[in-house]
Amino acid sequence: MALFGSKKTENGPEGSLLPAHVGIIMDGNGRWAKKRGLPRKAGHVEGAKTFRKITRYCSEIGIKYLTVYAFSTENWKRPADEVGALMKLFKSYLEEAITDFKDDDIVVRFIGDKSGFSRELRELMDENEECSRDREGMVLNIAMNYGSRDEIIRAVKTISRKVRDGELSEDDITEALISDCLYTAGQPDPDLIIRPSGEYRISNFMLWQSAYTEFVIMNKLWPDFKTSDMDEALRVYAQRNRRYGGV
Ligand code: FPP
Numbered sequence: 001m002a003l004f005g006s007k008k009t010e011n012g013p014e015g016s017l018l019p020a021h022v023g024i025i026m027d028g029n030g031r032w033a034k035k036r037g038l039p040r041k042a043g044h045v046e047g048a049k050t051f052r053k054i055t056r057y058c059s060e061i062g063i064k065y066l067t068v069y070a071f072s073t074e075n076w077k078r079p080a081d082e083v084g085a086l087m088k089l090f091k092s093y094l095e096e097a098i099t100d101f102k103d104d105d106i107v108v109r110f111i112g113d114k115s116g117f118s119r120e121l122r123e124l125m126d127e128n129e130e131c132s133r134d135r136e137g138m139v140l141n142i143a144m145n146y147g148s149r150d151e152i153i154r155a156v157k158t159i160s161r162k163v164r165d166g167e168l169s170e171d172d173i174t175e176a177l178i179s180d181c182l183y184t185a186g187q188p189d190p191d192l193i194i195r196p197s198g199e200y201r202i203s204n205f206m207l208w209q210s211a212y213t214e215f216v217i218m219n220k221l222w223p224d225f226k227t228s229d230m231d232e233a234l235r236v237y238a239q240r241n242r243r244y245g246g247v
Contacts, residue, residue, distance in 0.1 A: 017238040019191035021065035022058060023213070025205055026051060028197030028221030035221075041085035046223035048089055052100070057227045059104050059138040061234075065187055066140050067111070069205050073147030076116070087121065090144065094124035098131055105137030111183035112146030141184065148207035155181035184209055192237045196220045196229070214240045 026047055033043030051068060058066045070090070076083060097108060108128040117125070125144075158181045162168040168177075179185065189209045195201070196218045202210070216233045218225070 018062060018234065019214075019237055020063070021067070021188050021190040021192075022063050023067040023069070023190040023193040023206055023210070024054070025069045025193065025195040025203060026222045027195060027199055027203075029223060031197065032221040032223040040082050041089075043221075043223055044082075044086055044089055048093055050223055050225050053227065054225065054230055055101075055106065055140055056104055057230055059106050059140075063138055065190075066138060067143060067184070067190060067206065068141070069143045069146065069203070071112075071144045071146070072204060073113070073116075073145055073150050074204065076145075087118070090117075091121060091124065094121065094128055097128055098124075101132065101140070105135045106132065107135045107137065107139045108132045109139060109141050110144055111141045111151075112144045113150065114145065116145040139187065141187075143205070146183070147204045149204055151182055152178075152208055178208065182208060189213065192216060192233065194218060194230075194233045196222045196225050212242070212244050214242065 029043030029047040030040040031043070032046060033040050036042075051070075055066060055068070071086060075086070078086075101108060110125045110129065114122050114125055155178055159168065159173060159177065163170065163173075179189075184206070189211070190206060190213045192214050193202075193206070193210060194216050198217060198219045200217055206213070214237050216236050218229055218233060220226075220229050
Protein backbone atom coordinates (compact mmCIF):
# COMPACT_ATOMS: atom_id res chain seq x y z
CA MET A 1 0.00 0.00 0.00
CA ALA A 2 1.16 3.49 -0.81
CA LEU A 3 0.18 4.44 2.70
CA PHE A 4 3.14 2.53 4.07
CA GLY A 5 5.59 3.58 1.39
CA SER A 6 7.49 6.09 3.55
CA LYS A 7 8.81 3.81 6.28
CA LYS A 8 9.92 5.66 9.35
CA THR A 9 10.22 3.01 12.02
CA GLU A 10 10.12 -0.74 12.15
CA ASN A 11 6.94 -0.82 14.08
CA GLY A 12 4.68 -3.83 14.42
CA PRO A 13 5.33 -7.53 14.79
CA GLU A 14 8.28 -8.72 12.70
CA GLY A 15 8.92 -5.11 11.75
CA SER A 16 5.68 -4.65 9.81
CA LEU A 17 4.15 -1.19 9.69
CA LEU A 18 0.69 -2.68 9.28
CA PRO A 19 -0.66 -3.85 12.64
CA ALA A 20 -1.44 -7.56 12.76
CA HIS A 21 -4.20 -7.06 15.31
CA VAL A 22 -6.43 -4.01 15.54
CA GLY A 23 -9.04 -3.40 18.25
CA ILE A 24 -11.85 -0.90 17.80
CA ILE A 25 -14.08 0.56 20.52
CA MET A 26 -17.08 1.45 18.35
CA ASP A 27 -18.13 4.53 20.30
CA GLY A 28 -20.34 7.54 19.59
CA ASN A 29 -23.50 5.94 18.17
CA GLY A 30 -25.73 7.58 20.78
CA ARG A 31 -24.26 11.05 20.23
CA TRP A 32 -24.52 10.65 16.46
CA ALA A 33 -28.25 9.99 16.83
CA LYS A 34 -28.79 12.76 19.39
CA LYS A 35 -27.16 15.33 17.09
CA ARG A 36 -29.81 14.44 14.51
CA GLY A 37 -32.74 14.36 16.94
CA LEU A 38 -33.06 10.60 16.45
CA PRO A 39 -33.46 7.83 19.06
CA ARG A 40 -30.17 6.27 20.21
CA LYS A 41 -31.02 3.02 18.47
CA ALA A 42 -30.83 4.82 15.11
CA GLY A 43 -27.18 5.49 15.93
CA HIS A 44 -26.58 1.79 16.52
CA VAL A 45 -28.18 0.91 13.17
CA GLU A 46 -25.83 3.35 11.46
CA GLY A 47 -22.93 2.06 13.57
CA ALA A 48 -23.64 -1.46 12.35
CA LYS A 49 -23.26 -0.25 8.74
CA THR A 50 -19.90 1.32 9.61
CA PHE A 51 -18.88 -1.91 11.32
CA ARG A 52 -19.51 -3.95 8.15
CA LYS A 53 -17.67 -1.45 5.96
CA ILE A 54 -14.62 -1.19 8.21
CA THR A 55 -14.47 -4.95 8.79
CA ARG A 56 -14.44 -5.61 5.07
CA TYR A 57 -11.82 -2.91 4.54
CA CYS A 58 -9.54 -4.31 7.25
CA SER A 59 -9.77 -7.74 5.65
CA GLU A 60 -8.97 -6.28 2.20
CA ILE A 61 -5.86 -4.42 3.35
CA GLY A 62 -4.40 -7.42 5.12
CA ILE A 63 -5.17 -6.96 8.81
CA LYS A 64 -4.94 -10.45 10.32
CA TYR A 65 -7.07 -9.95 13.45
CA LEU A 66 -9.77 -7.38 14.11
CA THR A 67 -11.52 -7.15 17.48
CA VAL A 68 -14.58 -4.94 17.76
CA TYR A 69 -16.29 -4.02 21.02
CA ALA A 70 -20.00 -4.44 20.33
CA PHE A 71 -21.54 -4.93 23.79
CA SER A 72 -19.89 -4.79 27.19
CA THR A 73 -20.78 -6.58 30.42
CA GLU A 74 -21.80 -3.10 31.66
CA ASN A 75 -24.06 -2.25 28.68
CA TRP A 76 -26.96 -4.22 30.21
CA LYS A 77 -27.44 -1.17 32.47
CA ARG A 78 -28.77 0.84 29.51
CA PRO A 79 -32.53 1.48 29.17
CA ALA A 80 -34.44 -1.67 28.23
CA ASP A 81 -35.55 -0.33 24.85
CA GLU A 82 -31.94 0.44 23.84
CA VAL A 83 -30.74 -3.01 24.96
CA GLY A 84 -33.71 -4.55 23.11
CA ALA A 85 -32.86 -2.62 19.96
CA LEU A 86 -29.24 -3.77 20.15
CA MET A 87 -30.29 -7.42 20.57
CA LYS A 88 -32.55 -7.06 17.53
CA LEU A 89 -29.67 -5.57 15.57
CA PHE A 90 -27.30 -8.36 16.62
CA LYS A 91 -29.87 -10.95 15.56
CA SER A 92 -30.38 -9.50 12.08
CA TYR A 93 -26.65 -8.94 11.67
CA LEU A 94 -25.78 -12.49 12.74
CA GLU A 95 -28.39 -13.95 10.41
CA GLU A 96 -26.90 -12.07 7.47
CA ALA A 97 -23.26 -12.53 8.47
CA ILE A 98 -23.43 -16.28 7.91
CA THR A 99 -23.43 -15.64 4.16
CA ASP A 100 -22.23 -12.04 4.15
CA PHE A 101 -18.59 -12.62 5.03
CA LYS A 102 -18.28 -15.83 3.02
CA ASP A 103 -16.67 -14.23 0.00
CA ASP A 104 -14.52 -12.03 2.21
CA ASP A 105 -12.96 -15.12 3.75
CA ILE A 106 -13.48 -13.83 7.30
CA VAL A 107 -13.36 -16.11 10.34
CA VAL A 108 -16.00 -14.94 12.82
CA ARG A 109 -15.43 -15.47 16.54
CA PHE A 110 -17.17 -14.17 19.62
CA ILE A 111 -15.37 -13.15 22.75
CA GLY A 112 -17.33 -12.63 25.94
CA ASP A 113 -19.89 -14.52 27.98
CA LYS A 114 -22.39 -15.95 25.52
CA SER A 115 -24.56 -17.31 28.32
CA GLY A 116 -25.97 -13.81 28.89
CA PHE A 117 -27.80 -13.89 25.54
CA SER A 118 -31.03 -15.55 24.43
CA ARG A 119 -30.86 -19.09 23.08
CA GLU A 120 -31.64 -17.77 19.60
CA LEU A 121 -28.66 -15.40 19.67
CA ARG A 122 -26.36 -18.02 21.17
CA GLU A 123 -27.27 -20.44 18.40
CA LEU A 124 -26.63 -17.78 15.76
CA MET A 125 -23.25 -17.05 17.31
CA ASP A 126 -22.35 -20.76 17.29
CA GLU A 127 -23.52 -21.07 13.70
CA ASN A 128 -21.40 -18.10 12.59
CA GLU A 129 -18.35 -19.57 14.30
CA GLU A 130 -19.00 -23.02 12.93
CA CYS A 131 -19.50 -22.03 9.29
CA SER A 132 -16.49 -19.68 9.19
CA ARG A 133 -14.08 -21.88 11.17
CA ASP A 134 -12.22 -23.26 8.13
CA ARG A 135 -11.77 -19.96 6.34
CA GLU A 136 -8.24 -18.70 6.11
CA GLY A 137 -8.64 -14.93 6.09
CA MET A 138 -8.88 -12.30 8.79
CA VAL A 139 -10.12 -13.35 12.21
CA LEU A 140 -12.93 -11.08 13.36
CA ASN A 141 -13.49 -11.17 17.12
CA ILE A 142 -16.83 -9.65 18.03
CA ALA A 143 -16.78 -8.76 21.72
CA MET A 144 -20.30 -9.28 23.04
CA ASN A 145 -21.15 -9.34 26.74
CA TYR A 146 -17.42 -8.85 27.04
CA GLY A 147 -15.65 -7.32 30.00
CA SER A 148 -11.93 -7.64 30.44
CA ARG A 149 -12.12 -7.86 34.23
CA ASP A 150 -14.65 -10.68 33.88
CA GLU A 151 -12.31 -12.37 31.38
CA ILE A 152 -9.39 -12.12 33.83
CA ILE A 153 -11.51 -13.48 36.73
CA ARG A 154 -12.41 -16.47 34.55
CA ALA A 155 -8.73 -17.06 33.77
CA VAL A 156 -7.80 -16.86 37.48
CA LYS A 157 -10.55 -19.37 38.33
CA THR A 158 -9.43 -21.78 35.60
CA ILE A 159 -5.84 -21.61 36.79
CA SER A 160 -6.69 -21.92 40.48
CA ARG A 161 -8.81 -25.01 39.78
CA LYS A 162 -5.88 -26.59 37.95
CA VAL A 163 -3.48 -25.77 40.80
CA ARG A 164 -5.96 -27.19 43.30
CA ASP A 165 -6.29 -30.40 41.25
CA GLY A 166 -2.52 -30.75 40.94
CA GLU A 167 -2.51 -30.24 37.13
CA LEU A 168 -0.38 -27.11 37.51
CA SER A 169 2.09 -25.85 40.07
CA GLU A 170 2.45 -22.23 41.14
CA ASP A 171 5.62 -21.97 39.07
CA ASP A 172 3.66 -22.83 35.92
CA ILE A 173 1.77 -19.53 36.21
CA THR A 174 3.33 -17.33 33.55
CA GLU A 175 2.20 -14.51 31.28
CA ALA A 176 1.82 -17.05 28.48
CA LEU A 177 -0.41 -19.27 30.63
CA ILE A 178 -2.66 -16.35 31.57
CA SER A 179 -2.89 -15.27 27.90
CA ASP A 180 -3.86 -18.84 27.02
CA CYS A 181 -6.76 -18.70 29.47
CA LEU A 182 -8.30 -15.57 27.92
CA TYR A 183 -10.93 -15.49 25.17
CA THR A 184 -8.17 -14.41 22.76
CA ALA A 185 -5.99 -17.48 23.44
CA GLY A 186 -3.65 -18.20 20.56
CA GLN A 187 -3.98 -14.73 19.05
CA PRO A 188 -1.37 -11.97 19.11
CA ASP A 189 -2.02 -9.02 21.43
CA PRO A 190 -3.53 -6.00 19.68
CA ASP A 191 -0.90 -3.72 18.16
CA LEU A 192 -3.34 -0.87 17.80
CA ILE A 193 -6.60 0.08 19.53
CA ILE A 194 -8.70 2.79 17.91
CA ARG A 195 -11.32 4.71 19.85
CA PRO A 196 -13.47 7.04 17.81
CA SER A 197 -15.66 9.74 19.38
CA GLY A 198 -12.83 11.52 21.18
CA GLU A 199 -13.10 9.67 24.52
CA TYR A 200 -9.84 8.82 26.31
CA ARG A 201 -10.97 5.64 28.07
CA ILE A 202 -10.28 1.92 27.79
CA SER A 203 -13.73 0.94 29.15
CA ASN A 204 -12.84 -2.58 30.30
CA PHE A 205 -11.57 -3.63 26.84
CA MET A 206 -8.63 -6.05 26.49
CA LEU A 207 -6.89 -4.86 29.67
CA TRP A 208 -4.38 -7.70 29.82
CA GLN A 209 -3.82 -7.87 26.07
CA SER A 210 -3.20 -4.12 25.68
CA ALA A 211 -0.10 -3.87 27.90
CA TYR A 212 1.95 -2.57 24.95
CA THR A 213 -0.79 -1.60 22.52
CA GLU A 214 -0.65 1.74 20.71
CA PHE A 215 -3.79 3.83 21.19
CA VAL A 216 -5.23 6.16 18.59
CA ILE A 217 -8.14 8.37 19.62
CA MET A 218 -10.12 9.76 16.68
CA ASN A 219 -12.41 12.77 16.84
CA LYS A 220 -15.12 11.10 14.79
CA LEU A 221 -18.33 9.44 15.97
CA TRP A 222 -18.39 5.78 14.95
CA PRO A 223 -21.27 6.08 12.43
CA ASP A 224 -19.23 8.79 10.65
CA PHE A 225 -16.04 6.73 10.62
CA LYS A 226 -14.79 6.17 7.06
CA THR A 227 -12.17 3.96 5.47
CA SER A 228 -10.10 7.16 5.16
CA ASP A 229 -10.25 7.47 8.99
CA MET A 230 -8.98 3.92 9.21
CA ASP A 231 -6.12 4.88 6.88
CA GLU A 232 -5.40 7.87 9.11
CA ALA A 233 -5.28 5.70 12.26
CA LEU A 234 -2.95 3.26 10.49
CA ARG A 235 -0.76 6.14 9.34
CA VAL A 236 -0.48 7.44 12.93
CA TYR A 237 0.30 3.94 14.14
CA ALA A 238 3.00 3.50 11.51
CA GLN A 239 4.79 6.60 12.84
CA ARG A 240 4.87 5.35 16.42
CA ASN A 241 8.11 4.13 17.88
CA ARG A 242 7.25 0.99 19.83
CA ARG A 243 9.76 0.25 22.57
CA TYR A 244 7.97 -2.34 24.74
CA GLY A 245 9.56 -0.86 27.87
CA GLY A 246 13.03 -0.81 26.31
CA VAL A 247 14.87 2.20 24.90
C1 FPP B 1 -21.15 2.57 21.98
O1 FPP B 1 -21.66 3.83 21.57
C2 FPP B 1 -21.70 1.54 21.12
C3 FPP B 1 -22.37 0.45 21.56
C4 FPP B 1 -22.60 0.14 22.99
C5 FPP B 1 -22.92 -0.51 20.59
C6 FPP B 1 -22.01 -0.87 19.47
C7 FPP B 1 -22.77 -1.67 18.52
C8 FPP B 1 -22.76 -1.49 17.21
C9 FPP B 1 -21.88 -0.54 16.50
C10 FPP B 1 -23.66 -2.35 16.40
C11 FPP B 1 -22.90 -3.19 15.45
C12 FPP B 1 -22.39 -4.43 16.00
C13 FPP B 1 -22.72 -5.62 15.52
C14 FPP B 1 -22.00 -6.83 15.96
C15 FPP B 1 -23.81 -5.77 14.55
P1 FPP B 1 -22.58 4.64 22.56
O2 FPP B 1 -23.99 4.26 22.35
O3 FPP B 1 -22.10 4.47 23.97
O4 FPP B 1 -22.34 6.11 22.09
P2 FPP B 1 -22.39 7.42 22.97
O5 FPP B 1 -21.15 7.41 23.82
O6 FPP B 1 -22.38 8.50 21.96
O7 FPP B 1 -23.65 7.40 23.77
